Amino acid sequence: MRVLITGGRGFLGRAVTADLIARGHGVTVLSHTAGGDGTVLGDLRDRERLTEVIAQVKPEIVCHLAALTNPRDSFANPLTYFDVNVGGTLNLLHALAAAGEPARIVFTSTSAVYGSARPGHLSEDMVPSPESPYAVSKVTAEQLLASYVGTGAIGATSLRCFNIAGAVSGFGDPDPTRIISAALRAAAGVIPHVSVNGDGSAVREFTHVLDVAAAVGLAAESSSIGDSRVLNVGTGNGITMMEVIRAAEKVTGREIAVVHRPPAREPHTLIADGRRVREVLGWEAQRSSIEEIVADSWAALGA
Numbered sequence: 466m467r468v469l470i471t472g473g474r475g476f477l478g479r480a481v482t483a484d485l486i487a488r489g490h491g492v493t494v495l496s497h498t499a500g501g502d503g504t505v506l507g508d509l510r511d512r513e514r515l516t517e518v519i520a521q522v523k524p525e526i527v528c529h530l531a532a533l534t535n536p537r538d539s540f541a542n543p544l545t546y547f548d549v550n551v552g553g554t555l556n557l558l559h560a561l562a563a564a565g566e567p568a569r570i571v572f573t574s575t576s577a578v579y580g581s582a583r584p585g586h587l588s589e590d591m592v593p594s595p596e597s598p599y600a601v602s603k604v605t606a607e608q609l610l611a612s613y614v615g616t617g618a619i620g621a622t623s624l625r626c627f628n629i630a631g632a633v634s635g636f637g638d639p640d641p642t643r644i645i646s647a648a649l650r651a652a653a654g655v656i657p658h659v660s661v662n663g664d665g666s667a668v669r670e671f672t673h674v675l676d677v678a679a680a681v682g683l684a685a686e687s688s689s690i691g692d693s694r695v696l697n698v699g700t701g702n703g704i705t706m707m708e709v710i711r712a713a714e715k716v717t718g719r720e721i722a723v724v725h726r727p728p729a730r731e732p733h734t735l736i737a738d739g740r741r742v743r744e745v746l747g748w749e750a751q752r753s754s755i756e757e758i759v760a761d762s763w764a765a766l767g768a
Contacts, residue, residue: 468685469524471495471509471557472531476640477573480633480678481528488682493522495531509553512560519560526685529557529572535640536577536597536731543598550602551609558613569620569688570610571681576627576699576735578604586738589625589695596730607695614693621692622684624677627699627737631673631758637765638674644706645671645762648713651721653768658722662729665707670699670736673752673761683746699737700750709755716759717768 468485472478473494485492494504495518505521507514509531532550533539539546554572561568579587580594593604610621630638630645638646644661651659680698688694704712707723714721742748752758 466490466525467523468492468526468528469495469518469522470528470530473528474498474504475530476633476636476638477629477674477677478530479636480674481530481681483633484678484682485528485685488686490526493524509556510548512556515556515560516563519564523564523566524568526688527557527561527568527570528681528685529554529570532573532603534575534599535642536599537729539597539599539602546598546602550599551605554606554609558609558619562618567618567690569685569690570622571684571688572606572610572621572623573681574603574607574623574625575600576625576697576737578607578625579735581731581733584734586701586736587697588738589697589741611693614691617691620688620690622688622694622696624680624684624696624698626672626677627697627735628669628671629674629677630671630762631675631752632761632765633674633678635765637762644709645713645759648710648721649717649759649763649766649768652713652717652719653766658724659710660724660726661706661710662726662731664725665710665723666705666733667731668703668705668734668736670701670703671709671753671755671758672699672750673758676750676753679751680742680746680748683748687746694745696742696745697737697739698742698748699739700753701737701739703734703736704755709759712755712759713763716756716763
């Protein structure tokens with residue numbers, strides 16, 4: 466099938482591109498930076514350019530990964546997040562409408578749409594309660610897609626991802642502020658310490674980027690026009706921030722200095738109810754133990 470990947474040169478995008486090529490699909494990557502073969506330049510905010518790309522590629526599937534993704538940054542720059550994450554999704558729909566051919570969209574959303582006031586595992590049936598402009602932008606994009614499905618022009622699968630981590634082909638998470646990246650940079654002596662919010666008891670789950678890419682591929686191949694789906698991509702296994710740091714110490718064999726900051730405005734616990742993704746896609750995480758994630762991230766750092 467013909468597949469267009471927005472954000473295909475990013476962290477997750479590299480893994481998704483490789484996964485879909487391995488599945489035998491014809492892949493074109495839309496990126497705002499120069500890339501190699503199979504890459505076209507374009508920005509989601511440029512509707513005219515996006516329309517040109519859609520007309521050229523004629524995608525049967527669009528894996529919509531391109532987004533701004535930092536919840537803390539979104540408080541300072543909410544309009545930019547709405548412009549890229551919501552406006553970019555709207556532009557994509559306009560471009561597909563102009564092409565006049567139905568397409569199936571796989572959209573990468575976030576566990577942050579659930580908010581912080583839910584104990585236990587987070588189910589897709591819960592009403593979203595976003596607490597950052599970033600999360601608002603993602604759930605709004607989900608709703609745009611679901612609404613447009615009713616026209617019969619698209620199918621849409623929104624994958625709510627839980628802390629994508631690890632590495633793909635030696636390329637690790639480029640965001641140095643995330644806990645695994647920060648802990649490993651501290652272990653390597655790049656920074657003097659790793660900072661954690663509060664006492665480090667916040668619980669998250671981490672999913673290897675290669676496992677998330679597999680979920681995107683499965684969603685792309687199983688989607689259909691007129692069908693709207695929302696699926697968590699997570700294992701249901703949580704770990705505290707301090708446990709992440711201890712895992713980094715074990716993998717690297719180095720002690721990591723920790724500085725505790727005041728508690729932040731963020732959910733305390735985000736753990737997936739992963740039953741639906743297993744039932745619908747047959748997806749199972751293969752590489753998402755914290756030890757393997759940290760080991761792959763450490764190898765990619767090359768310290």
